[in-house]
Amino acid sequence: MIEIAEPMELEKESVSLERVPTSIFKDATEASKAVAQEIAGIIRRKNAAGKPAVLGLATGSTPKKVYAELIRMYQEGDLSFENVITFNLDEYYHIEPDAVQSYHRFMKEQLFDHVNILPENCHIPTGTLPLEKLSAFCQHYEAMIEELGGLDFQILGIGRNGHIGFNEPGSLINSRTRLMTLDITTRIDASGDFGSLAKVPRRAITMGVKAIMDAKRVVLLAFGEHKAEIIKKAIEGSVTEAVPASYLQGHVNVKFVLDEASAAELTSRKTPWLLEDVVWDKVMTKKAVTHLALSLNKPILKLTNREYNENGLSDLLANYGQAYDINIQVFQGLQHTITGWPGGKSFASDVNRPERAVPAQKRVLIFSPHPDDDIISMGGTFQRLVDQGHEVHVAYQTSGNIAVADDEALRFIDFLVDFNEKFNLENDKYGKVFEEARTFLKDKKNSEIDIPSVRYVKGLIRQGEAKATCRFVGIPTENAHFLNMPFYETGAVQKNPIGEADVQIVADIIAEIKPHQIYAAGDLADPHGTHKVCLDAIFEALARLKKEEYMNDCWVWLYRGAWAEWNIHEIEMAVPMSPTQVLQKRYGIFKHQSQKDGVVFQGSDSREFWQRAEDRNQATAELYNKLGLAEYAAIEAFVRYHY
Template identity: 70%
Template sequence: MSQQTVNPQTILMQASNNGKGTPGTIGQPITYEKIPTQIFADSKEASNAVAREIADLIRQKQKEGKKCVLGLATGSSPKTVYAILVRMHKEEALSFKNVISFNLDEYYQMEPDSIYSYHRFMKEQLFDHVDIAKENYFLPDGTVPPALLRDYCTSYENKINAVGGLDFQLLGIGGNGHIGFNEPGSLINSRTRLITLDHSTRVAAGMEFGGLHNVPRKAITLGVAPILNARRIVLLAWGERKASVIRGAVEGPVTELNPASYLQAHPDVSFVVDESAASELTRIKTPWAVDSVVWDNKMIKKAISHLSSSLNKPILKLTDKDYNDNGMSDLLAQYGSGYEININVFNQLQHTITGWPGGKPNADDTHRPERAQPSKKRVLIFSPHPDDDIISMGGTFQRLVDQGHEVHVAYQTSGNIAVADDEALRFIDFVVDFNKGFGIDSPEANQLFLDAKEFLKHTKDSEIDTPEIRKVKGLLRQGEAKATCRFVGIPTSQAHFLNMPFYETGTVQKKPIGEEDIKIVENLIEEIKPHQIYAAGDFADPHGTHKVCWDAIEAALQRSKHKNFMKDCWVWLYRGAWAEWDIYEIEMAVPMSPDQVLKKRQGIFKHQSQKDGVVFQGEDSREFWQRAEERNRATAHLYDELGLAEYEAMEAFVRWKF
C-alpha cells in the first residue's frame, strides 16, 4: 500500500463537517465524539488490546512477505504496550525481524546514552529484548549540530517515505494536547523540526529529570503532517489528568491549541483510554444526556450530585423541573417524585460523614461508614512513599491515634529517588561533621560518605545513583517519616520500612513487582492482623509507584483472604495529592477543623527534603501541603454546596472489597 499524503485543507474541512459529533436520528443515542474512542477498565487491559493489534499487524505483514513500519512513542503511556510485546516475543514467538520503526521525537541536545534519552528508553523498554535488527530502528538524533538540523529533519522524513510510510503510528498525548512534541500552536502542515518545548511539557517531564532545571528546552519532533500520513493511528491516554484534554480532542473543535484534535478527520484513528482518562467525555460524565441509562443507586447519586453542582442548588432544593430540563425525565418517570430522590441521595451523602474513622464505640453503626466493634482497632496504613500517609490522610491518621486505635504505618518504598542531590550532600556533611565533632573514629564510614559526596559532585546524565547514594537518600527520608510518626503520636516501633525491591533501581523506571515484594506485604499483614487497612487508590498510571504498591497489596490480600482475621478486616482507599474521589464514589468523609488542618500541615513539614522545590513536582507547581489543603477544602466545600454541613476540610475514602 502506498503512503497516503495529508491535505491540510481537506482534513480541516472534513473535521468541521464531521457528522459524528451531531445528534443521532430518532431512536439512536446522541454522540458528541468525533474520534472513535475505546474505553477500557484500566490501562493494562487497554495496553493488551493495543499490543495485540500491533502483533497481528506484524504477523500479517510477515505472511505477505512485507516489512511492517511502525511509528513509536515514548513516555509512560506506551510502557505496558512494549512490555506485552516483549512477553509475546519471548512466549508466543512474535518476531520483529520484519519490523522497521521510527520514533517520534528526542530531546535536544541529548546524548543517546543519557538516562533521560529516548534512545536509551526505547532500548531498555523494547529493542534490547526483541529480535529487531539494529539497522531497522530509527530515532531522532539529539546531538546533530544546529547548522545541520534542517537537512537532518528532512532526511528523517525521507527515510520514512523510502520504506513506504508508516503502517501504524502509536501516540501518547501531553497534558496540553501535544502529539509527539508538536506543542500548542503547531500547524496541521508542520514538518519534522526542532521545537521549543512548552513550559507545561517541561514541568511534566521534571519527574524523569529530577527537577525542572534539568529538563531540556528543545526537542526534535516528527511534524503533524507526517504523523497524519500514517495509515493507522492509535493514541493512548491514562489517568484523570488527561481527561480534560481528551475531551477537547475528541469532542471539541479542531484547533492548533490542542494538536491532538487534528486527528479528528484521519480515516483510521482510535483513541484508547482508561476509565479515568475518559471521565470528562459526555457519555461518561453525563451518560443520561446521551442515551438511556440504568438508574441504579450509583448512577442516581452521580446524576443528582452533578445536577446540584451544575445548577448551584443544594440537593434538597432541586425540583421536578430541574430534572426534566436536564435530561432526567425518565428518572422521574421511574421513581415518581424528585423530592423523594433528593431526600434519599442527601441521606446517603450525609451518612458518609464521620469524625470516627475507626468506628464510634457504643454507637448505632447502621448508617455509619465504619463498625463500632471492636472499639479499639489495629490499623495498618500503607504509604507508597515516606510522606503519602501524612499528605493524603494526615487528619484521619491523627484521629485514629487520638481515638486510641493501634496504628501502624508501612512505608512501602524508600523514596530515595525523590531526594535532590544537594539534600543528600547536606546530610553527608552533617554525618561527617557529627563524627568529627564528637570524636567518633569511623574512617570507613567517613570514607564511604566522602566517596558518595564526590560522586554527587561529578555525576553525569548517563549515570544513576550508586547504592551508597541511594542508601543515604533513603535514610534521610526514613528519618523524616519517623519524625512524622512521633509528631502524630505513635512509637517509631509501629513504623515499618518495607523497602520493597521493585523500587530500588535508582531511576524513575521501576522493575515489575515480584514474589519478594508481595511476600513482604503479606508477612506484615499476617503479623499485625489489622481490622482496618488504608492504601493509596491512585490507579491511573500503570507505572506510577502508587499503582505498583497497590498491586502488591492486592496480591497479598487475595492470598490472605481465607484467613480468619481477614473476615474482620476492611480496606479503605485514599487518593494522592493531586485529585480526589468523585463525590458519588465517596463512602467515608472525615472532616477536619481549622486547627486540625494546621496540624496536618505541620506534619507534612517534617518531610523537609520534599519542601521548597520538590524533585518530582509534576505539572503542579504547588508544594504537597498546598495541594493537600486545597483538595481537602474543595471536598468540604462540595459537601457544603450540596446542602450538607459546612466543614473546614475533609479527607475522603472509598472502601475496597474482595
C-alpha cells in the same frame, strides 16, 4: 421518602459526541495488551507477505506496557522482529544518546534490547547533531519513511496540552519533521524525569503532523485522570491547532485507546444520561443528583421537578417519583458518609455509619507509598485513629529516595562526617558509604543515576522524617514499618515492573499485623506511577490472603494523594477536620523537611504538599456545604474497596 428500586433495563439507541473511534478499557494493562496484539498482527501479516512492518513508535510512560507485552510475545516464541523497521516520533535536543532521559536509551531499555530487531532497522532522531545539519537530517528522516511506503502503524501518546509527538499547540496539520521549541506545559511534565525544570531541554526534534496523518493506522493511548480533560477536547471538541491531537479526527483509520480514568470527562462517562437511557441504581442516581446540584449551584434539597426535566433527568423522575423524594434519599446518603470516628464509634449504633462499631479498638494498617503520603493524604484521619485508641501501624512501601535533592543529601552527609571527625568516632563501614556518596554527588552528571550508596543516604533521610511524623502523631517507632519494596530501587524515575518479592513483602506485613482496617493510596492520576504500583501489590496480596480467617474482619479504605480527590458521588467515608486539626496536619507534614522549599518532583503545581493537601481538603468540605450539608473546615475522603 422512597427507596431506590432495583435497576430497570432500558432499551434505547445510544448517542455519541465522540468524533473519533474510541475504545475504553478498565485499566492501562488491558488496553496495552489489546494494542500490542494489534501490532503483533500487523507484523505477522507483513512477514507472511514477505514485506517489512514499518512501525512508528512513541516514548514516555504510556506505551511501556505495550512494549512489555510485545517482549513477552517474542520471548514465548510467538513473535519475531527480524522483519520490523521502526521510526521514533521524537528526541530531545540537545541530548546525548546515553543520557538517562534520552529516547535512544529509553527504546533500548524498554524494547530493542529485549527482542531480535536489527539495530540498523531502528531509527530515532539524533539529538546531538549540529544545528546547521538538522534540516537535512529531518528531510532524510521523512524520505526514509516514504521510500518504505509509509508507516503501517503509528502509536501515539498525548500531552496535557494536546501535543502528539512534540507537535506543540500551534502546529499546523501540514507540518513536517523539524526542530520544535517545547511548550512550558510539556517541559513541566518532563521535569520529573530530569530532576528539575531548569534541566529540561527547551527544544526537541519531532516527526511532523503530516507524517503522522500519512500513517496507514494510528492508535493514540491515554491513561490516567490527568489526561481526562485534554482527551475530552481531542475527541469531542473542534479540530484546532490549539489541540494538535484533534487533527486525528480527520484520519481515516484511527482509534483512541483509553482507560476508565482518562475517559472520565467524556460525556458518555461523566453524564451518560444525556446521551442514552441508563440504569438508575443508587450509584447512578447519586452521581446524577450531585452533578445537577453542583451545576446549578443549589443544595440538593432545593432541586425541583422542573430542574430535573430541563437537565436531562426526566427518566429519573419517571422511574422514581418526585424530586423531593429523590433529593432526600441522596441527601441522607451523603450525610451518612460523614463521621468523626473513622475507626468506628464504640457503644453506638453503626447502622448509618460508614465503619463498624466493633471491635472498639481496632488494629489499623496504613500503607504509605512514599514516606510522607500517610500524613499528606490522611493526616487528620491518622491522628483521629491514634487519639481514639486504635493500634495504628504505618507501612512505608518505598524508600522515596529519588525525591531527595542532591544538595539535601550532601548536607546530611557533611553533618555525619563532620560529627564523626569531631568526636573521633570509628565507623569504617558506614564512613566509606558516606564518603563514596559524597564523592559521587560532587561530580554527578545529568546522565547519571544515583549509585547505591547515594540511594542509601537519601533513603535514610526520608526514613528519619517518617519516624518524626509518627512521633508527632503519637505512635511508637516500632509501629513504623519500612518495606523498601524492590521494584522502586532503580535510582531513576522509571521503575522496574512489580515482582513477586514486592507482593510477598506486602502480604507478610498484613499477615503480621492482622488488621481490622487497611488504608491504601487509591491514586489513579498516573497509572504508571509509584502509587498505582504499590496499590497493585496490595490488591494482589489481599487476593492471596482473603481466605485467611482474620481477613473476614478486615475492611479496606482507599484514600487519594496530594493531586486529586474522589468525586463527591464516590465518597463512602468523609472525615471532617476542625481548623485546629488542619493546623496539626500541616505541622505533621512539616516533619518532612526534605520535601519542603523546592521539591524535586514538583510537577506542574508550584504549591508545597501541605498547601495542596489543605486546598484539596477544604475543597471537599466546600462541596459538602454547597450540597446543603454541614460546613466544616476540611474533609478527608475515602472509598471502600471490596476484595
